[in-house]
Amino acid sequence: MKTCFLYIAVVSIFIFNKGLNAQSFYTMDELKSMKMEAVDNNQYRLAKVIQDEIDKRNSSTYKLNKEA
Numbered sequence: 001m002k003t004c005f006l007y008i009a010v011v012s013i014f015i016f017n018k019g020l021n022a023q024s025f026y027t028m029d030e031l032k033s034m035k036m037e038a039v040d041n042n043q044y045r046l047a048k049v050i051q052d053e054i055d056k057r058n059s060s061t062y063k064l065n066k067e068a
Helices: 002-025 028-040 044-058 060-067
Strands: none
16 A cells, blocks of 8 residues: 555656646747737636746746756
8 A cells, every 4th residue: 555655656746747847848939929819718817827937937046947
């Protein structure tokens, strides 16, 4: 039982980490385009999430982490 839990925990962490890294594959132009499309379709929550990602990438801490 302990081994099963450990296996599930490791796999979950791996999948979660890949999900976070997947966000970095979009360029700023693609993000801005996706945001405008979301606004045009009245998907304001999605637009807010995309805007948060844009703001995060524009911050100085993101640039420092990206270089490391």
